[in-house]
């Protein structure tokens with residue numbers, strides 16, 4: 001992937017597919033580290049599935065199609081000298097998945113975050129009925145968005161209404177301008 | 181600064197309009213957004229459709245949605261256009277520029293751009 005924001009889009013699509021009603025995208029950035037956390041309350045995965053999702057060559061008795069989304073973000077993190085971890089639970093009440101990827105920004109193989117605003121608006125455009133929480137902490141300042149707050153105001157107007165998507169885009173851009 | 185009050189204004193404006201739910205238009209544009217599609221550039225293609233449909237005033241008629249893997253990764257970004265009573269059109273190796281053209285000529289003008297379809301790329 002050319003930008004980490006595309007990896008984020010890809011991973012978050014999995015969360016939505018897993019039936020998550022809330023997916024949190026949390027980015028923590030300091031001078032030398034960028035940490036991405038994607039946390040969902042979807043169906044979760046058992047241990048075997050987690051293994052096969054992380055390692056596409058790990059085979060289980062039941063041959064099932066696994067994609068390359070998770071291995072790609074893991075590789076992108078590890079090739080900068082960063083870390084990757086995944087926790088998942090299929091517990092009846094506390095089901096969900098947390099993916100953490102840490103990147104060393106100064107490393108030559110670090111891929112820039114890129115157009116994260118476009119990733120957020122794309123997610124909301126495609127999944128107007130599920131909720132997203134986005135927080136990007138950068139050296140003490142933060143950019144954030146919660147679709148639940150937007151939904152409270154909009155009532156039954158869908159979040160993928162063009163004007164709403166534009167509002168969200170501007171809202172995020174303005175916040176980024178303030179912290180830069 | 182943008183405020184939630186502006187959202188209220190959008191809501192009030194929408195009251196007079198027919199609220200368009202995903203897939204309720206006459207024409208459905210579906211963009212493949214699995215790993216292969218995203219890596220190949222599906223995000224700007226999707227956004228070009230969203231922008232183009234709005235700019236051409238087609239929002240009442242055309243809905244733009246996303247799907248997972250369409251199963252032809254070598255042709256990504258892939259876009260399918262569904263229209264009642266017509267055969268599905270599959271556009272392949274899309275770019276934002278091609279998407280703009282599809283909005284104008286196909287979605288607005290009613291003419292399929294055959295050279296961008298999968299049929300043309302298989303020849």
Ligand SMILES: Nc1ncnc2c1ncn2[C@@H]1O[C@H](COP(=O)(O)OP(=O)(O)O)[C@@H](O)[C@H]1O
Nearest residue numbers: 014015018042044045053066067068069070097
């Ligand atoms: N957050 C998640 N919650 C539940 N299942 C997941 C999650 N992420 C991945 N999976 C499972 O792993 C599979 C492979 O994911 P991925 O490697 O991204 O491939 P793809 O997006 O092509 O399906 C998914 O189809 C799903 O079964």
